[in-house]
Amino acid sequence: MHTYNDTFPDVVDAVVIGSGPAGSTAAIHLAEAGRSVLFLERRTLPRFHIGESQLTYSAELLRQMGLYDEVAAQGYPVKTGAEFITASGEFRRTDFSDQGAGRQASTFQVERGHFDGFLARKARDRGAHLIENALVRDLLLDDDGRVNGVRYEVDGQSRTVRAGWVLDAGGRASKTAQHFRTRQEISWLRNVAVYRHYRGLDERNNPACTGDIQIGGHEDGWVWAIPIWPDTISIGAVMPSSVLRAGNSPTEVLEQHLERVPRIRQRVTATIPDPRTQVETDYCYYSDVLSGPGWIMAGDAGSFIDPIFSGGAFLAMVTGREAARTVDAALDEPYRQEELRQAYSDLYKTGYDSYTRLISAYYESEYKLGKYLQEQGFAVEGDRWFAQMLSGDFWSDLNPLTEWLRAQRRWDTFSSFEIVRECPVYPELDAAERAAWSATA
Structure with a gap:
């Protein structure tokens, strides 16, 4: 694992901006892959944040990261419904x-300040170089327009770091969203x-x-x-x-x-x-462009959707992990970076698109989602598919509710993309269920 000799390294494999669930998850995975990671947080940890309710798919991600037992030991309330x-x-x-x-x-x-601080410390423990009170001022670009680092300020000093990739998990303050002007509002979710x-x-x-x-x-x-x-x-x-x-x-x-x-x-x-x-305020937004040469966004840096069904932190964690995997692969095989970026963008958009549609149905139902879905022919009480979607199943096309939501054109946000139909959280279970479904179809 990479170790740093200097307090402020000037060259790393990856800069991760933001220590929320997306950034910490990304930093953990990159550090575990043996990458040198400069992990920049603009505030002092812990810092207040909203978005406290987690999905059950988040718990599975924590288990896969080897953190479930430690999180359970923190004393947080357990959510079963x-x-x-x-x-x-x-x-x-x-x-x-x-x-x-x-x-x-x-x-x-969870109390997000406490939980986010826990994840950030785990990223540091696993090898990421965490610097707090580090405000990213500018992206650095080479002569071809590729992002190759950042200029940031810490302790009143301006510093620069060159990086193979910049992974932006800076949330609403995203530097790449500002620089590349990627953000668009969702007109019917202006709350x-x-x-x-x-x-x-x-x-x-x-x-x-x-x-x-x-x-x-x-x-x-x-x-x-x-x-x-x-x-x-x-x-x-x-x-x-x-x-x-x-x-x-x-x-x-x-x-x-x-x-x-x-x-x-x-x-x-x-x-x-x-x-x-x-x-x-400035509540809901999305980005059609989620990456470019040398940079990639995860979590709220790219999109933020109304929190009614508690999907924000989960989507942040899963896209943080997948962004890190994309960066890790692109560092090994730079000739594949466009292909890798496109695959990531499709996965990100599929997850956020499905979640946005579920929320849109809630608002269209005037807060009577169960009755509304029953009128569309879906079961709700004790229903496997409804429970799975509320738990984080935003990808699998085995879920008829997901497929119906995707067919409602009035809730389109992202421009055309390739739907990813396999669950990134339970890929083996998803494959087994798909095989069983095919055998009986």
């Missing part, structure tokens, strides 16, 4: 064990979120299942409830920006929306909210 509440107060629960044998039936709800943490949680007040995420819809938006520690819960409200502007303050709007979902209001009985209410 999701409850969806309508404006009328009706509710239904999806149990992740409905996926069937062979797949993880549970995952974790904002207000949120804060509530302390002193007592799950005996929870009318639902301990550890579950709750999603409560009402006529002006929806509310999430995600326990992130045994005594702490994240509460957020998502709405059109006009609804937030019409309120007196983000805190007042959040409390008003919380009152509109009694089952969640009951859950936070006697809790103490954090003083600060946070706001996320």
Whole structure:
């Protein structure tokens, strides 16, 4: 494994920008492949972040990375299902064990600052050279326009590093998205979120299942409830920006929306909210161009989609891993880089496209997704395919729900791409199920 003699190396195989789930996962895989990695984070760890609820496919990724047991030992709440509440107060629960044998039936709800810090430390432990408070100022390009490094600032000093590849997992602050102007908005998902943490949680007040995420819809938006520690819960409200502007303050709007979902209001009985209410704007976007000569984006650097079904951190981790694999292969076989970049782009777009369609169906249903899908002829209660999609099955064409969502042209975002139909998380299980399906077809 590569070791550094200098605090600030000036030449590496790869620069990874951003220590969220995408960047840390990428740095872990590149370091384990024996690559020299400069891992740059613009803030001090741990840093606050939203997106606390994880998918069960995330748990499988952690197992494959050899980190599942360590994450389980952190004391995070265990998530085994999701409850969806309508404006009328009706509710239904999806149990992740409905996926069937062979797949993880549970995952974790996490405090993202803590979880992201954990992953970043694991990347450092496995050989990535982590530098905090390192703000990337510019991409470096050679005479042919290929990205071959970055200029960054740390401790008031400007430094440069040359790299075979720059892997950008910088999220909304993505330097490559800014430089190459890749970002486009999703016109029908123009929402904002207000949120804060509530302390002193007592799950005996929870009318639902301990550890579950709750999603409560009402006529002006929806509310999430995600326990992130045994005594702490994240509460957020998502709405059109006009609804937030019409309120007196983000805190007042959040409390008003919380009152509109009694089952969640009951859950936070006697809790103490954090003083600060946070706001996320400029909500959803995507990028048609995800890589170029010497650079590649992963996770939120390329796309950010509404968090209603908790897919953000999972998609960040899986694209972080696949971006790292792409870079590793391109370093060995530079003559294949265009082919490798295209394959990565197709996998990335397939995952984010499927997830966007699921979310779009939720909004079109006016927060009554189960009833809406039943009207389209799909089962929901105890259904394997519905549970699998909520767990992270955004690729396999064995899932009839996925195929129906893909056929709805009104939800198209990315320009034409080749759909990747094999699951990158459970490839062997996916292949076995495909073979069994073919044998009985």
